[in-house]
Amino acid sequence: MSEEKNRTDVNELGEFGLIEHLTLPFVNRRSSTVKGIGDDAAVIKGGEQELLVSTDMLVEGIHFDLMYTPLKHLGYKSVVVNVSDICAMNGIAEQITVSVALSNRFSVEAMEEIYEGIRLACAFYDLDLIGGDTTSSPRGLVISVTALGRASREKITYRSGARPGDIWCVSGDLGAAYLGLQILEREKQVYLENPGVQPDLENQDYLVGRQLKPEARRDMVLALDKAGVVPSAMIDISDGLASEVFHICKQSGVGALIEESQVPLRDETQLMALYFSVEPDRLRLTRRCGYRALFTR
Amino acid sequence: MSEEKNRTDVNELGEFGLIEHLTLPFVNRRSSTVKGIGDDAAVIKGGEQELLVSTDMLVEGIHFDLMYTPLKHLGYKSVVVNVSDICAMNGIAEQITVSVALSNRFSVEAMEEIYEGIRLACAFYDLDLIGGDTTSSPRGLVISVTALGRASREKITYRSGARPGDIWCVSGDLGAAYLGLQILEREKQVYLENPGVQPDLENQDYLVGRQLKPEARRDMVLALDKAGVVPSAMIDISDGLASEVFHICKQSGVGALIEESQVPLRDETQLMALYFSVEPDRLRLTRRCGYRALFTR
16 A cells, blocks of 8 residues: 555566566575576476475465555565475475566566565575566466475375374464454455555554465474474365365375364454454364464374 | 357366366376376476476466467467477476466366367377466466476586587578467458458468467477487577577677578468568567577587
């Protein structure tokens, strides 16, 4: 909802100039990156470990609303959703490619914001941006990210490995991102009806943060590795526990018993659930949480 | 411009059902594919050879016009543009991921056409479809493809390797795809002004084919390998020779002399150039050709 002070039209730089301009602040961190941006394809070292590949597309009006999603957060999140998929295989992401299609209502400064978010995610998760594409679109913004990761064959964890008798663990509290989104939608409505009113997000940092700036559970992958534990199955939760438990059950040929009262909710979540009249168990089972790892052992 | 006889709404199948339905006809061909579609990320074997990664996004209204682009051709071409990038590194593509965003004006049958084109490209180029994403969009169609390929370190050919004294080779005739596009645009105008008139594409198979169904020059990579030749530099030409020669010159720190009369044009191209009043040298240097390999040695 802020005004742009400087506006440089994307066409002023040209396609190659724009990519060069946007990717200049990126540095390569990974020894596996032989050649990043700048040729027909990127080159990555072969090696003993297996390669993990995940891809996700975020579409304006479907996956995000620019009324309340800062472009920097959007860039950051577009990376996180893919890193989370690599974590869910018990691997570590090392490289990403990013393709962005956007209409001419976006300026070079807007693109810089998106790429600044991508750069911050690369710094936090030790990733190299090795390629991509920047193109016009007749309308709206689309971001497509592909992440490449590594894991040794013995550690890769599929959805299909859960066994009868396994315990199931979730790496954090659930439902918070859903409520964060409800708060943002509420403030959007207030703003649309009365543009003079400033959004009231006080004390909502946690819930709104889970929606706008989720993190992938790379820390879990590292902690499991340190503890010498290889889960039997693993998946990332974004849209609630129930469907992810179902995926593991279906692919592993097992059943699962969820003790709903044992599924963690934060105090903030419980309180805000009251405000929005959402049953806590619905939050636990079927509502967006940001990213959590669900694993069995 | 054909009518759809059966129309199944995408929502009838649900997201997971749709992906399952669309990817069912795909088989895995590559021994390097450990796990394709169906988990959080795909798994590819490590190994001695380096990995090549390229990605491209095609946006409706920018890169293609559905008035004259059959969806099957579009699916095919979205794969070819990426395979061509892997070829331009002197490598062989082995896996792809495909993400598609599309509005609800597209039916399941339309999606099937796109995926049939992707499947044909996978069959022709020996590729495995290992992942992707299918999502709604408020408007229009976007396809994002990432290709993964392999090459041994000694054979990977960058844009930066050209040396003084090298000869420069182009793998085929130029300018044809540009004229194919002009023909299709002409017929579109005729159709818009008089929807009763059928498009006149007789004897235009070659030019229109170069626009709608270009092929990547994997045959060149295989031929070079068979002849024991490793080029000093390589790039793929899509938009005309001049900018690609410039890229190699800039990255290699060399100059180049182009003998324009020696740059191949097909007879069909020369004739149609007369019709559209395009200078043959412009076709050679700055117009779309489909995909050609340009290499130095």
